[in-house]
Amino acid sequence: MPDITNRDHLSSELEAINIRLRxxxxxxxxxxxxxxxxxxxxxxxxxxxxxxxxxxxxxFAGLFKGRADIYAIRWE
Structure with a gap:
């Protein structure tokens, strides 16, 4: 009898897995x-x-605005 119980358990477990997969x-x-x-x-x-x-x-100008209090002394 244990073999039939084991098969039933495996069958129900496989069916539960199939349901979950769906x-x-x-x-x-x-x-x-x-x-x-x-x-x-x-x-x-x-x-x-x-x-x-x-x-x-x-x-656009506001995004790239520099400092107004600084001026270049020379340009190289």
Missing amino acids: QLDAEKQKLLAHKQELLKQQNLPPPTPSMTPEQKIAI
Whole structure:
């Protein structure tokens, strides 16, 4: 009799593994679909308010602005 009990146990364990694998496959498909949606959203240009060229230049100049209190003595 122990052989039949062992077979039943192995059978039920294998079935549980198969069920879990199917669940994981379903979850993987959902995650891949969600990933594709996020990648599509990432490729969209970010929404930006329309700015005038003067405003854009002011932002750019502000990023690279030097110190106004220092002047070059000579140029080599």
